[in-house]
Amino acid sequence: TQLLEQSPQFLSIQEGENLTVYCNSSSVFSSLQWYRQEPGEGPVLLVTVVTGGEVKKLKRLTFQFGDARKDSSLHITAAQPGDTGLYLCAGPTTSGTYKYIFGTGTRLKVLA
Amino acid sequence: DSGVTQTPKHLITATGQRVTLRCSPRSGDLSVYWYQQSLDQGLQFLIQYYNGEERAKGNILERFSAQQFPDLHSELNLSSLELGDSALYFCASSVSGSMNQPQHFGDGTRLSIL
Numbered sequence: 001t002q003l004l005e006q007s008p009q010f011l012s013i014q015e016g017e018n019l020t021v022y023c024n025s026s027s028v029f030s031s032l033q034w035y036r037q038e039p040g041e042g043p044v045l046l047v048t049v050v051t052g053g054e055v056k057k058l059k060r061l062t063f064q065f066g067d068a069r070k071d072s073s074l075h076i077t078a079a080q081p082g083d084t085g086l087y088l089c090a091g092p093t094t095s096g097t098y099k100y101i102f103g104t105g106t107r108l109k110v111l112a
Numbered sequence: 113d114s115g116v117t118q119t120p121k122h123l124i125t126a127t128g129q130r131v132t133l134r135c136s137p138r139s140g141d142l143s144v145y146w147y148q149q150s151l152d153q154g155l156q157f158l159i160q161y162y163n164g165e166e167r168a169k170g171n172i173l174e175r176f177s178a179q180q181f182p183d184l185h186s187e188l189n190l191s192s193l194e195l196g197d198s199a200l201y202f203c204a205s206s207v208s209g210s211m212n213q214p215q216h217f218g219d220g221t222r223l224s225i226l
Contacts, residue, residue, distance in 0.1 A: 045214045092211030
């Protein structure tokens with residue numbers, strides 16, 4: 001069974017600090033997506049990474065896909081209160097039952 | 113606004129009952145996905161439909177069923193409801209049948225079983 005483990009589970013930081021969220025698996029993924037979810041709303045797609053070693057930037061957010069396509073990271077520079085939310089990595093499985101799985105999630109709180 | 117519409121937003125019912133959740137995908141999207149989100153299980157993939165046909169099946173209970181209609185809207189039917197079925201149910205849509213394509217989520221239906 002393919003799993004996506006995220007760390008840390010919870011993160012509370014001050015505005016202006018940098019942080020990194022990790023998404024790890026023992027299995028290869030053809031692509032990984034990162035979403036942010038706010039209370040009472042559905043997840044919103046931030047980025048899709050497809051190629052091993054790929055780096056994508058979205059303003060202050062930098063996403064990286066591991067060379068072996070088994071892991072990914074999300075780095076936020078100079079975090080702002082508006083970055084508060086639940087960050088989820090997700091992707092389609094490549095072995096076993098074909099389905100779409102989400103990571104365990106990282107709940108980020110940025111304090112002003 | 114993702115363009116995905118889910119109704120109703122909230123649903124309160126009792127154990128043993130049956131409910132139907134409805135999803136209208138974004139214009140032009142052919143795939144519809146259903147997910148269940150609970151505090152202890154996180155976001156769980158239930159099922160995917162593509163252009164009216166079941167494409168992939170996840171952790172969907174036998175008491176649950178779904179379908180996608182010719183106009184591409186989808187319904188998720190939950191029957192013989194149990195307390196543990198209380199959760200947020202999300203629908204998402206994407207352009208094609210590939211799960212590598214971006215998915216756009218609705219705001220969910222919150223189901224409470226009393």
